Amino acid sequence: MPKKSFFKPKSPLIFIIFFAFLFILTLYFTLFNTPFHNSSTNDVLGSVRVEKNGNFGKVRIFMYDLPRKFTYGVVESYAKARGGVKEGEEGKYPGNQHMGEWHLFRDLNRVSDERGGSAVVRVMDPEKADLFYVPFFSSLSLVANPIRPGDPEGGRSVVDYSDEEMQEELVQWLEEQIYWKRNNGWDHVFICQDPNALYKVVDRVKNGILLVSDFGRLSRTQASLVKDVILPYAHRINTYNGEVGIEDRNTLLFFMGQRFRKEGGKVRDMLFKVLEKEKDVLVKHGTQSRESRREATRGMHTSKFCLHPAGDTPSACRLFDAIVSLCIPVIVSDYIELPFEDVIDYRKIAVFVDTKTAIKPGYLVLLLRKVKPDRILNFQKELRKVKRYFDYDDPDGTVNEIWRQVSLKLPLVKLMINRDNRLVLRNLPEPDCSCLCSNQSGIHTTL
């Protein structure tokens, strides 16, 4: 009588069924992330779901399938203007400091299984999207065509490729999309990592979330810390993989780069003047080349501090080269904005000095020489902790953090969409801006 034995008390089968049931139930709650407590904030009206974990709580992003000329087409134009595509390198994005656009594009093109750690999930149906990503390679487009008239390879391509036309055509294309028109662009994401990228059309796309390097060429109504995301440059010199320590770092302060720049970068020449005669300081004028990258790598890996003065705009790739070199950045750039500053306390990994103080003869070297070895080691340890945020190739590095930052903007995006749609005519005395204003006093140095 098997039936009877099945219901026999203490039968192991009952335990099996019981535990199997418990297991399935728990698995259900885990996988579908159903909260045990009632917290159904998600039922109505295009709700924001950023507060939740798991797929169902992730921000959903739709990547536009742009006409090919805006993505791979730019890569091809770039190669063509430089003597054609080498065999085996078709569609290969050229390495450069503004290549975040490539990393984000490639990331969203990965299969979803590989994107488990990301804060955004790609959806193929725009109806289901919270945000829309426009993957135009705007930074590469800016330099696709060598602009130097004397460039031996530039002649033909000047005719073929115009970045300004590309920008214009991109916006024309967008303005025909229903999802662009629907919310005035508030829910669109653009990458323009080169400070000049998209310069011609930025006023028409400014409602979107802009992924930028700094605000040097952008006005206050075009971009801000509140609406946009500051990206790190892709570092161009090799990561330092050795141990923390000062034994092999005999140079106190290192800088290599262009001495003469415009605007904020004028400080460079002044810094050269006060630094170039100091022993244990290495400052060198140099332009971009494979050889100078090698030399910079050597310099940054064997120095305790690395100088980061402003360039034409407040930011530059050098800062991120220093970070991955565990060379403590000395930032002399009063208006710099820094990537991911909600999760990174830069005072722990860098030294800030205001420009006016930094150019006082003798001040900077004296300040740095006084830093005790223990303190240097602490800086290096902190640098090592945050290094992954500056590595676009790390599976849990820059790319994931950029998407997390983007996903945090969603509540404000939804707010602005809803609010804009119901605003009535008003007699406004000034622009309608919501601001976050910071403490205006500043310090001479964080050291």
Place this chain on the structure above:
Amino acid sequence: MPKKSFFKPKSPLIFIIFFAFLFILTLYFTLFNTPFHNSSTNDVLGSVRVEKNGNFGKVRIFMYDLPRKFTYGVVESYAKARGGVKEGEEGKYPGNQHMGEWHLFRDLNRVSDERGGSAVVRVMDPEKADLFYVPFFSSLSLVANPIRPGDPEGGRSVVDYSDEEMQEELVQWLEEQIYWKRNNGWDHVFICQDPNALYKVVDRVKNGILLVSDFGRLSRTQASLVKDVILPYAHRINTYNGEVGIEDRNTLLFFMGQRFRKEGGKVRDMLFKVLEKEKDVLVKHGTQSRESRREATRGMHTSKFCLHPAGDTPSACRLFDAIVSLCIPVIVSDYIELPFEDVIDYRKIAVFVDTKTAIKPGYLVLLLRKVKPDRILNFQKELRKVKRYFDYDDPDGTVNEIWRQVSLKLPLVKLMINRDNRLVLRNLPEPDCSCLCSNQSGIHTTL
């Protein structure tokens, strides 16, 4: 040989152990919310954990144990100034439209088991806190002392209680706290729901997240949509619990309240003039009293539309009374900011008309009379969906949503803290503000 039988293949015990193991493992992942995928964004430097669910991902809030006079003491002073505490009502916060401060205080005082659905978890150790809540009853304090000189009960208490002194003493107390000094107040949360609450000290606490009704009495550098949270007033008339429908709603448009107000409220007299002679419109001058609340309840429960003109400031309790009455709000208040606008699309539950258009004779009634019954039903259905957001007593209502809104501010709070601490002296041409600027064109009406 029991041992042998234990390892016998196909023994049910093996299944029991296997499933029990799986169950425990899954339970572990569920309870401790350990992600299956690697997404450890939380390991360094005071990271923000809002993107995660579960206790470990919730924003941690510390509620100051303020001197008693700032909480229950205010309630007692209020009662004393009105003839003393009635028996059995000791410590009972008096019902009023600004009683959000009481609901938040009470909520954080609940045991953590009852707060499972909340976006914030209360911590008793300030070292573990992301945010600090200052539970001063600032709105009740403002009215604790009847200010009318002729008030028969006011005489004695004028001497006893001074709201201005209380505000001053609160800030003095705060300024001695290490957690206040540590981050310049950026991570502190204040409630000042009455537009005049904290008016004397708001400049000294403006870095904090302010929980307010509107920005009518606050300057752009004191408060904004980006930094602060707009709260709904606590509704003062009863919720309508009947079905959606227009059969029992014969009045087209209802308004009851003070006809004459200052500033933005001047529109009221003009609206009275264009509306008071319309049949099927009921506009009545009336001040706060139990009787007029009863009358307003009747009116709002039997009207299709409820007028919401600006008062002295852009917001008023009446809007929220209308919402819980399923009476479609007609908002004539050009500068109003609305609670929780990231999750609520107010065009679905209310009609917006700009002031200039609304006071044109005949315009408003004509507009509303043209709305078809189906459309009215749709508005009512949407109102019912969002009603809980305006109910402070709903276990998943206003209180939970306020904390969710507060928790969303944390990334910007952390950003401002880190950024402020490293800013060097700059030659700023204007205040250092990050802004979100909205489309400045507006429409005449959303209908």
